[in-house]
Amino acid sequence: MKDIKKACFELFLKNKRKLGSYQYTVPSPETYPYQWLWDSCFHAIILTHFNTREAKLEILTLLSKQFENGLIPHMIYWDKESTNDFPVIEWGKKDTSTITQPPMIAYAAWRIFQKDHDESFIKKVYPNLYHFYRYLLNERDPHEKHLIGILNPDESGEDNSPRFDIPLNLPPRHSFKENTQKRLNLVAQNISCNFDAPFCMRNFFWVTDVPFNAIMVKNLKLLAELAAELSYEDDAKFFNGEAEKIAEAMKKYMLDKGIFWSTYEENYQKIKVKTWAIFAPLFAKILSKPEAKKLVEKHLTNPKEFWTNYPVPTVSIDEPSFDPKDFWRGPTWIAVNWFIYKGLLNYGFKDLAKQIKKSSTALLEKSGFREYFNPLTGQGLGAKNFTWGGLVLDMN
Ligand code: GLC
Numbered sequence: 001m002k003d004i005k006k007a008c009f010e011l012f013l014k015n016k017r018k019l020g021s022y023q024y025t026v027p028s029p030e031t032y033p034y035q036w037l038w039d040s041c042f043h044a045i046i047l048t049h050f051n052t053r054e055a056k057l058e059i060l061t062l063l064s065k066q067f068e069n070g071l072i073p074h075m076i077y078w079d080k081e082s083t084n085d086f087p088v089i090e091w092g093k094k095d096t097s098t099i100t101q102p103p104m105i106a107y108a109a110w111r112i113f114q115k116d117h118d119e120s121f122i123k124k125v126y127p128n129l130y131h132f133y134r135y136l137l138n139e140r141d142p143h144e145k146h147l148i149g150i151l152n153p154d155e156s157g158e159d160n161s162p163r164f165d166i167p168l169n170l171p172p173r174h175s176f177k178e179n180t181q182k183r184l185n186l187v188a189q190n191i192s193c194n195f196d197a198p199f200c201m202r203n204f205f206w207v208t209d210v211p212f213n214a215i216m217v218k219n220l221k222l223l224a225e226l227a228a229e230l231s232y233e234d235d236a237k238f239f240n241g242e243a244e245k246i247a248e249a250m251k252k253y254m255l256d257k258g259i260f261w262s263t264y265e266e267n268y269q270k271i272k273v274k275t276w277a278i279f280a281p282l283f284a285k286i287l288s289k290p291e292a293k294k295l296v297e298k299h300l301t302n303p304k305e306f307w308t309n310y311p312v313p314t315v316s317i318d319e320p321s322f323d324p325k326d327f328w329r330g331p332t333w334i335a336v337n338w339f340i341y342k343g344l345l346n347y348g349f350k351d352l353a354k355q356i357k358k359s360s361t362a363l364l365e366k367s368g369f370r371e372y373f374n375p376l377t378g379q380g381l382g383a384k385n386f387t388w389g390g391l392v393l394d395m396n
């Protein structure tokens with residue numbers, strides 16, 4: 001692949017779907033023919049490198065299915081008829097799921113604004129964003145610990161990550177089918193709870209995940225910037241304050257000897273499974289520079305943990321659950337590399353960031369726009385014509 005930007009442009013043209021005034025991008029036409037929340041945020045970020053109008057349409061289409069209570073569903077089944085060969089999970093709603101995904105939408109809106117300074121767009125989406133982040137702050141923190149909880153591993157975006165094995169009561173090695181069944185059971189419970197997050201669902205699965213909370217911190221800060229841009233000074237103050245509180249709570253409940261661990265259940269026990277999540281706090285600049293340096297040297301660039309031939313594996317290679325070919329249990333994903341890339345730049349680790357960009361590009365050149373890659377060999381795995389590879393354009 002000579003020109004990644006050109007290949008990416010062609011892929012996005014191919015994966016673009018229009019329905020009346022709506023427009024979105026499918027992550028992969030063969031495997032994922034619907035709209036997904038964090039995928040659309042990645043798409044919008046990538047599309048700003050071509051055309052902000054398209055990026056805006058992606059976000060507006062996503063927001064069109066926001067729930068009354070503020071939740072933005074993680075899947076929207078647009079155009080079910082022409083995609084009816086694909087399995088549709090029963091979520092209790094007609095055309096959307098009932099769970100959410102990492103809250104990257106303020107970042108996407110901010111990125112669009114950085115590019116074209118169109119205040120009318122920000123004004124238009126701001127009430128939706130306000131409502132979504134307020135939902136997460138109000139409904140997903142029932143113990144008022146200032147940590148945001150998820151109700152299903154799929155809300156992390158890393159469906160079968162070994163971070164969720166303990167809360168799901170699964171051993172480090174198990175089949176994909178077993179894992180899926182556990183997650184489907186949660187969906188059924190979700191429906192029987194009438195989607196009530198704070199009072200019912202938390203009894204079945206309650207995890208405060210490191211990337212989700214780090215993403216929340218970063219996005220609340222950017223939402224505060226957008227609020228300030230619109231002269232909503234009180235909102236700006238409020239969202240900055242909430243970002244600080246979450247960052248502090250992460251240090252209080254998740255941090256142990258330099259590593260942030262996701263927690264589970266009512267007593268916020270740490271889940272000590274080493275995945276890329278330990279680097280997510282870099283993205284929100286939660287660590288001090290010396291702490292970040294130590295984390296990077298000890299773990300990221302350690303060939304016994306995360307520094308493989310094609311970094312960054314989603315799971316440390318010394319974990320018993322590590323499998324170089326199994327979805328979120330080891331393979332390298334370009335979006336994860338993008339988060340780590342941005343995190344490294346926050347601390348001035350420019351050379352290392354460059355290496356991540358280089359190896360991400362090498363993966364696309366070797367194996368094409370695949371969903372994920374074997375971190376040892378670079379072999380392409382999972383869905384084909386998968387959009388997330390376009391994030392290398394945003395490693396700058
Ligand atoms: C898989 C991924 C999830 C993504 C979706 C669509 O379910 O785990 O993160 O949003 O596919 O690409």
